[in-house]
Amino acid sequence: MLLALLLCYAGFTALCLSMPRHHDELLGHKPSARRARHLKLAGWLLLGASLWAAVAANGWSFGLVDWFAVLMGSALVLVLLMPYRPKLALLLAALSLLATPVAAWAQC
């Protein structure tokens, strides 16, 4: 479940950054169209990977429930963190990505 959570959080952060308004809020400038496209793609890929991670860890029935739970939980954390601690929100996303290989190794 940890791996799915990390991937979900990173994925949502990427999707959030792909929107010019939030990119501006968090990083101080609007993204180029190409950058926004890449972020969007990366976000969806990360969310897809988190679904795979949840199902691989716990089977289809439990895995799907787990995935929905981390999906909602991570989005809630990101949205509530952004206005109050924007730096922390980004830092967590970076840490999530960094910790992904470790979590993947622990899960396999």
Place this chain on the structure above:
Amino acid sequence: MKEGFRQAMAWLHTWAGLLFGWLLFAIFLTGTLAYFKDEISHWMQPEIPAHAIDSAASLSLAQGYLQQHAADASRWVIDLPNARDPALSVRWQDAPAERGQRGRFTQKTLDAQTGAEIQPRDSRGGEFFYRFHFQLQMPYPWGRWLATIAAMVMFVALISGIITHKKIFKDFFTFRPRKGQRSWLDGHNAVGVLVLPFHLMITYSSLVIFMAMLMPASILASYGTDRDAFYQALFPETPIPERAGQASLLPALAPLLAKASEQWAGGHTARVSVINPGDANATVQLSRASSDRIAYEYGHDVTFNGVTGQLLGATPDKPLPMTVASGFYGLHLGHFAGPILRWLYFICGLAGTAMIGTGLVIWLGKRQLKHAKSGVMPFELRLVEVLNIASMAGLVLAVAVFFWSNRLLPLSLSGRAEWEVNGFFIAWGLSVLHALLRPGRKAWIEQLTVAAVLFIALPLLNALTTAHHLGVTLVQGDWALAGFDLTCFAAGLFLAWAAWKMQRAGLSVRVKKAPRTAPGPVTLEQRTH
């Protein structure tokens, strides 16, 4: 045309949400607490010690106890301890004095490791929240009906809310605090959209749970008024042999656990029932733990001959439509959830509660703005304000009082469990009175402050009245008890923060308004919260 439709939906969302909002807030909050039903019960009956789970050993102890104390009973029921509920509970039914009568049930709680009888304090524990969540403390079946109607309104409010919300994806990550009314709407949308899968699942499944009550037409058409026939077809039972009247020694029950587990591909037993113990025709029924699978099924049993241990029957697998229905049932209850998933369920439940609460605040805030200048609040707005305060701050306060009465009421008080519940409702009733008597913002601040103090002090009260305080539970690793204390403390901090925010918002209103109008106390109360 499209805008007209959206406006119609907005109207529906506004009024359906308002009329049932207060009730739905209570249903959601108690339902959220019910996800930790066993943990709350554990805290409220700290006399029952938690041990490492050993089902076979506990079953042997229970069997020994029952053979000693209830050898002549017509039925034994043993509820085995599990990771969340440490109690080893035994019940037995006396053989009826006359044929056709029902024998009396006696219940005892045993220590799962020593088999010694425990006298836990009389308390309804988390069961109270669980029952209130769908019965609303009303006589059967009115509470269920009201809760189900509320669920239907919730479903309507969700769907109409989705249609009303124009920019679900564009505003997906948007939350702008410190902007008054705008922030409340952002918050309402954020907890609504981000946790939407949970909202839809929980609301739809609540209708599925009560579908036999809600939409009985197909049952009536096929079974007429013979409801029992319907339930027998739905939940076929293995026939239980009649009492032989010959005494026979009941062999050890514990080995049956492994046999049942084989039947369930490694599943666990939650309950062992022995029908006619000590008789030559004794029958043993093992019921599967609902935490094994997502789908929740009533009565998933294997039945053995008590004397020979021969398998008599097992509940067959259900057809697909029933599996879908019990899947929704199970998703709603979340019995299968481990600690992390359970916390996520809890957080989602809180998000749902917050969605309803913010909706109620928005309704009032919008309309109060119109009357801010005149300084006179119409009766209906004042009514909504009072109900908002009592249904939110008052309910939270009542929950705190419920926990406090569990620790403060004398253990020997007769009807103690009922008095805990009375404490809850008395506190809730007083919060209505208080909200009536005090101006809106003051009532909010005062009730939130009292609730905050009660929750923050709860771990301290626990330490003063029992030996199961944080210093002990953290060291022992009893996470249910420690988690309860810590969660109450955190909840108290949150409530204190909310009270402080509300106080500050009131002050900033006064400062901002000062140059333009004379800031009388009445004017202040007309501002949004």
